[in-house]
Amino acid sequence: MNPSSYVVLSALLFSIGAIGVLVRRNAIVVFMSVELMLNAANLAFVSFARMNGNLDGQVVAFFVMVVAAAEVVVGLAIIVTIFRTRRSASIDEPNLLKY
Amino acid sequence: MTELMPAEGVFSLIWLLIALPLAGAAVLLVGGRRTNAWGPLLGVLTVSASAVLGIVMLLQMMQNSPEQRTFDQTLFSWVFVGGFQADMAFQLDQLSMVFVLLITIVGALIHVYSLGYMSHDRDKRKFFGYLNLFVAAMLILVLANNYLLLYVGWEGVGLASYLLIGFWQHKPSAAAAAKKAFVINRIGDVGMSLAIMLMFVTFGTVSFQGVFGVADQASEGTLNAIGLLLLLAACGKSAQFPLQAWLLDAMEGPTPVSALIHAATMVTAGVYLIARSNAIFDVATVAATTVVVVGVVTVFIGAIIGSAKDDIKKSLAGSTMSQIGYMIAAAGLGPIGYVFAIFHLLTHGVFKAGLFLGAGSVMHGMNDNVDMRRYGALRKVMIVTYVTFAAGWLSIMGIPPFSGFFSKDEIIHAAFEQSVLTGVLLIIGAGVTGFYMTRMFIMTFLGKARWEDDVHPHESPKVMTVPLVLLAIGSLFLGMALLYWGNIETWLEPVVGYEAGESPISTTASIALSLLAVGLGVLVAYLMYQRRAVPIEAPHGSWLTRAARNELYGNEVNDVLVVQPTYYTSRWLVWFDNKGVDGFVNGSAAFVGGLSGRMRRYQTGFARSYALSMVGGAVLVVLALVLVRAS
Numbered sequence: 001m002n003p004s005s006y007v008v009l010s011a012l013l014f015s016i017g018a019i020g021v022l023v024r025r026n027a028i029v030v031f032m033s034v035e036l037m038l039n040a041a042n043l044a045f046v047s048f049a050r051m052n053g054n055l056d057g058q059v060v061a062f063f064v065m066v067v068a069a070a071e072v073v074v075g076l077a078i079i080v081t082i083f084r085t086r087r088s089a090s091i092d093e094p095n096l097l098k099y
Numbered sequence: 100m101t102e103l104m105p106a107e108g109v110f111s112l113i114w115l116l117i118a119l120p121l122a123g124a125a126v127l128l129v130g131g132r133r134t135n136a137w138g139p140l141l142g143v144l145t146v147s148a149s150a151v152l153g154i155v156m157l158l159q160m161m162q163n164s165p166e167q168r169t170f171d172q173t174l175f176s177w178v179f180v181g182g183f184q185a186d187m188a189f190q191l192d193q194l195s196m197v198f199v200l201l202i203t204i205v206g207a208l209i210h211v212y213s214l215g216y217m218s219h220d221r222d223k224r225k226f227f228g229y230l231n232l233f234v235a236a237m238l239i240l241v242l243a244n245n246y247l248l249l250y251v252g253w254e255g256v257g258l259a260s261y262l263l264i265g266f267w268q269h270k271p272s273a274a275a276a277a278k279k280a281f282v283i284n285r286i287g288d289v290g291m292s293l294a295i296m297l298m299f300v301t302f303g304t305v306s307f308q309g310v311f312g313v314a315d316q317a318s319e320g321t322l323n324a325i326g327l328l329l330l331l332a333a334c335g336k337s338a339q340f341p342l343q344a345w346l347l348d349a350m351e352g353p354t355p356v357s358a359l360i361h362a363a364t365m366v367t368a369g370v371y372l373i374a375r376s377n378a379i380f381d382v383a384t385v386a387a388t389t390v391v392v393v394g395v396v397t398v399f400i401g402a403i404i405g406s407a408k409d410d411i412k413k414s415l416a417g418s419t420m421s422q423i424g425y426m427i428a429a430a431g432l433g434p435i436g437y438v439f440a441i442f443h444l445l446t447h448g449v450f451k452a453g454l455f456l457g458a459g460s461v462m463h464g465m466n467d468n469v470d471m472r473r474y475g476a477l478r479k480v481m482i483v484t485y486v487t488f489a490a491g492w493l494s495i496m497g498i499p500p501f502s503g504f505f506s507k508d509e510i511i512h513a514a515f516e517q518s519v520l521t522g523v524l525l526i527i528g529a530g531v532t533g534f535y536m537t538r539m540f541i542m543t544f545l546g547k548a549r550w551e552d553d554v555h556p557h558e559s560p561k562v563m564t565v566p567l568v569l570l571a572i573g574s575l576f577l578g579m580a581l582l583y584w585g586n587i588e589t590w591l592e593p594v595v596g597y598e599a600g601e602s603p604i605s606t607t608a609s610i611a612l613s614l615l616a617v618g619l620g621v622l623v624a625y626l627m628y629q630r631r632a633v634p635i636e637a638p639h640g641s642w643l644t645r646a647a648r649n650e651l652y653g654n655e656v657n658d659v660l661v662v663q664p665t666y667y668t669s670r671w672l673v674w675f676d677n678k679g680v681d682g683f684v685n686g687s688a689a690f691v692g693g694l695s696g697r698m699r700r701y702q703t704g705f706a707r708s709y710a711l712s713m714v715g716g717a718v719l720v721v722l723a724l725v726l727v728r729a730s
Contacts, residue, residue, distance in 0.1 A: 021710050030707075091706050098704030 006047035013040035027079045027089040031072075038068045103308070106172035106191075109152075109159050113172045113189045116152055116199060117242060119145040121235040127228030135224045139217075142227030143210040146234055150203035157196055165593050168193055171244060178247065185305055190244030194594040197441065198241040198371060201448045205363040206234045208566040212456050213355040215562035216463060220353075226266060230359065233259035237364040241371055245306040246295045249375075253291060253336070253368065257284045260365055264352040276348035283345040287335015294328035297321065311378035319382065326379050326386025329372055330393065337369030337423045340397045344653040346420055347404070350412040350469075354459030357412060361419040362452035370423065370444050373430040374437045377595045380430075387431050391517070394428025395524050397421065400651055402531035406538065407647030409637055410469045411458045414539050415451075418495065421532065422447050425525065429510040432521075436513045437595035442587045443506035446578050450494040450503055453570030457488035460563055461543060464556040471539065472635050476548040480556045483564040485544050487571035492540045494574040496533045496617050502578025509582075512609050516600035522609065529613045533620025541628045549635055 013036055020033030042061040049057030083089050106113055123145030127138045134141070160168050173188040191199070210230060217223045236255025243249040265277025295305055301317050302310050314322065333339065338346035346366070350357055360366060373380060373390060380387045398421050405417025422443070429440035462469060464481060478485040494501035497508060507529060515522035550556065558564065581587045588597050602609070639645075646652060701712075 018714055022707060022714065025707075094706075095704030099699040099702045 003047050003051045006050075007044055010040045010044040010047065013037075013043065025090050025092055027082070027091045030091055031075055031079070034075075035068065035072070038064055103169055103171045104163070104167050106170045106189075109155055110170040110191060111172065112152060113156075113170065113191050113242065114174060116149050116156075116203070117189075117235055117238045119149045119152075120231040120238065124228050124232035124235060127224055127231065132224075138224035139214055139227045142231050143207065143214065145231060146203060146210050147207045149234070149238070150200070150207045153196075153199045153203045156191065157200060160191075160193070160196060165193075165589070168196075168593065182303060183299060183305075185245050185247040187248065188244045188306075189242040189248075190307060191242060192594050193590050194371075194374065194441065195241050197445060197591075198367070199238065201367075201445055202234060202237050202241070202363045205448055205452045205570075206230075206359065208569055209355050209359050209363070209452060209456065212358075212459070212563050212566040213353075215560045216355055216459055217353065222266070226263075226353070229259055229262045229266070230355070233263060233359060233364055237368070240368055244308070245304075246298060246310070247305050249372075250291060250295060253332075254288065256336070256365055256368060257281060257288065260284075260349070260356075260360060263356040263359075264349045266352055266356065270351065272348075273351040276345075276351040280345040280349050283342050284335045287332045287342055290328040290331030290335070294325050294332065297325050297328065301325070307375070314378040315382050317382075319384075322379055322383040323385045326376075326383035327389060329376055329379070330386060330390055333369030333372050333390075333427065334393060335369075336372075337366045337427065338397075338420050339369065339393050339424065339427055340400055341656075343397060343400060343420055344650065344657055347408075347413050347416050347650055350410070350416055354412065354455060354462060357416070358452045358455035358459070361416070361455060362448040366419060366423050367444050367448065370426045370430055370440055373427065374441055374595050377434070377437055381433060381596070387433055390431030391428050391521060392431075394424045394426070394431055395521060395528075397424030398428065398525065398528040399531070400424075400653075402528055402535060403643070403647045404650055406531060406535040407640070407644045409471050409648075411461065411471050411474070411539060411543060412455075412469055414471070414535060415454055415458055418454075418532065418535065419451060421528065422451065422495065425507065425510050425528070428521065428525065429513060432513050432517045434596040434598045435516050435600045436510070438588050438591045438597045439506060439509040439513050441591055441595070442581060443503075443510055445581060445587075446494070446502035446506045446574070449570055449577050450491040450501075450574035453487055453567060453574055454491035454495065456563070456567055456570065457484050457491060460484040460559040460567060461488075463559050463563070465550070466554050468551065468554070471542040472633060472637065473549050473551055473554075474543045475546045475550070475633065476544070477556055478544040481544075481558050483558060483567060487564075487567040488540065488544065490571035490574045492536050494578075496536050496621070497529060497613060498617070500575070500579060502574055502576070502581075505578035505582050508610055508613060511613055512602060512606055513600070515604055515609055516602045519603055522604075526609075526613050526616050530616030530620040533617035534624045535620075537621045537624035538628050541624060542633055545629060546633060549633065 017033045017035075017037035017040060020036065021030050024030050024033065042064050045057035045061045045064070047057075049055060049061075079089060082094055086093060104110075123142050127134055127142060130138070160170075169190065169192040171188065171190050173186050175187050176184065177187040178185040210227070213226065213230065217226050220226065233256065236252050236259050238252070240249055240252030240256060243252060261277050261281040264280050265274050267273045268277070298310055299305050301321050302313055304310060331342075334342045349360060352360075380390065401417045401420030401422070401424055403417075405414045405421060408414040408417060426440040426443050426447070429436035429443065461474065461477060461481065461484060464477075464484075465474065468474075490501065494503035497504040499505075511522055511525045511529070514525050591597065604612075637648075640648070649655070
């Protein structure tokens with residue numbers, strides 16, 4: 001199979017994720033879209049590792065996974081806290097931190 | 100050549116001459132009200148102790164041979180930067196010696212007199228503190244062995260005079276007079292500091308020994324520049340043309356201060372500076388000639404102002420200006436004149452102190468009125484003041500055998516040796532002196548009483564009359580004593596140099612001429628003020644009288660030449676500062692502020708719009724990368 005197809009898939013997944021972040025209001029869905037973007041990046045890393053014949057990209061993919069796990073912990077904690085005070089998971093409502 | 104003697108024996112106490120009055124000033128000014136009771140007495144004691152110490156040193160100095168009379172005492176290294184060195188070091192030689200004696204003895208008499216004159220003043224203690232500071236600063240000035248330390252004393256004198264002229268600061272006129280004196284002195288001080296810098300650049304040192312040793316090796320242009328700058332300094336301190344305007348206003352201070360400024364300290368500093376820098380002026384001929392011109396011009400300015408003023412103190416101030424003009428002119432004559440400049444300074448110091456203290460005594464009895472048109476016939480009620488003032492009057496006019504006769508006559512004679520014109524002008528000046536002093540004397544003590552109704556003139560207390568008597572005795576005998584017994588020429592010759600020149604007219608002729616001129620002046624004054632009644636309201640007078648009453652428009656000239664341009668320059672600078680400098684700074688701040696005001700609108704609080712910005716930014720970066728790669 002041509003490795004470049006994986007890169008194209010990765011680009012598609014990344015775009016879907018980005019659009020999801022921009023258009024969805026539910027914080028959980030936005031979060032999932034972010035995860036999608038991260039995993040698209042991982043897929044690109046792994047494909048490039050394969051194309052170049054070394055393991056650097058795969059190592060970075062592991063790092064990304066660890067960071068993503070940590071991010072999920074922090075992010076979900078924030079979302080839960082917001083939900084507790086506002087009874088809503090909308091990303092547009094908490095907008096007090098502004099000019 | 101004079102030897103530099105180490106300061107041993109009594110001369111190891113040179114520093115104490117200064118330290119005593121300085122300590123007195125410190126105790127009185129720092130001690131505050133606690134010293135009110137005994138402070139004034141302490142002030143008198145410190146200066147008197149310095150005077151006694153000075154006399155002891157004089158007696159000791161006379162034991163040494165003329166070449167071994169310069170004593171040098173280095174206390175510590177004061178400024179030591181790179182090639183520049185100035186020590187806290189004092190030099191006592193024949194010139195400093197006579198100044199020390201004049202300052203401390205006349206100063207002590209004025210202190211004693213002030214005990215009486217200021218007895219009712221609330222701030223008596225502060226007054227004595229300032230007086231002590233004045234004496235200490237003047238002693239530093241005459242005892243320094245380098246120009247930088249001299250400058251310290253020079254500024255100290257300026258400060259003390261400021262404090263004392265403005266002593267009655269609740270009077271706006273006194274506060275203004277003090278500021279005026281300080282500011283005009285500052286113009287002279289600029290000359291002084293520039294002269295010191297120029298000396299350091301030229302000679303690499305500022306000590307007297309160092310500068311005078313190599314003075315004749317510098318180019319004449321440089322020396323002339325140094326000389327003219329020193330003359331500017333002397334003009335400021337000694338109230339010489341064109342910086343003379345402060346002296347008349349300085350009369351706002353208490354009368355003992357005027358006596359101190361005019362007799363023992365302050366105005367003599369300029370003469371001292373020129374006599375001390377004789378090695379420079381001997382070579383700098385242009386500067387020396389300018390000194391003579393300034394002196395002669397001031398002789399007339401002072402005399403004309405003195406002739407028209409009805410305020411007894413201002414009239415005396417005019418006479419001081421005129422007499423200092425004689426000294427400055429004599430000092431400009433070169434080696435034939437320095438000695439007589441100092442000689443006249445000493446005799447003038449004594450008789451002018453007597454005249455001022457006498458004027459103070461008159462004012463004391465006349466409810467502090469200074470208008471001579473409201474005096475008259477005071478000889479009956481103030482017999483001691485009358486007699487002592489008469490001694491000063493005869494002395495300043497140069498009537499033999501009073502001391503002013505000897506010193507003024509020597510100056511006129513020396514002037515003839517230099518140029519006939521200077522001599523003739525100085526003789527005319529002597530005639531005017533005779534006029535204004537006789538006018539003052541007649542208006543104050545003779546004629547009919549023109550007192551205000553509620554005035555009851557009375558003689559001053561003993562504490563004031565005793566100094567008057569002592570100073571009158573000085574005015575009578577000091578001239579003779581210094582000339583015949585003290586041999587002032589040979590005494591000062593090792594320091595300032597002396598050579599007798601050829602005179603186109605004989606000594607007898609010049610004496611006769613000057614006495615004739617004085618006699619004419621006295622006669623005119625007698626006819627105008629004794630034979631005719633003195634009106635209480637000042638008559639309109641001729642244009643010259645009116646000009647002289649206005650101090651020859653000196654203030655107006657200053658106003659047009661200096662004050663107004665400075666004022667407008669300041670106004671323009673304020674405008675430039677407000678609009679230009681502040682405008683730029685405030686403008687850039689306003690620009691950044693306004694920009695921030697716009698920019699912060701993008702901080703909407705919507706997380707998704709931030710995300711859009713990030714995506715947009717990332718896309719732009721990628722596009723840029725692609726474009727760069729492609730090109």
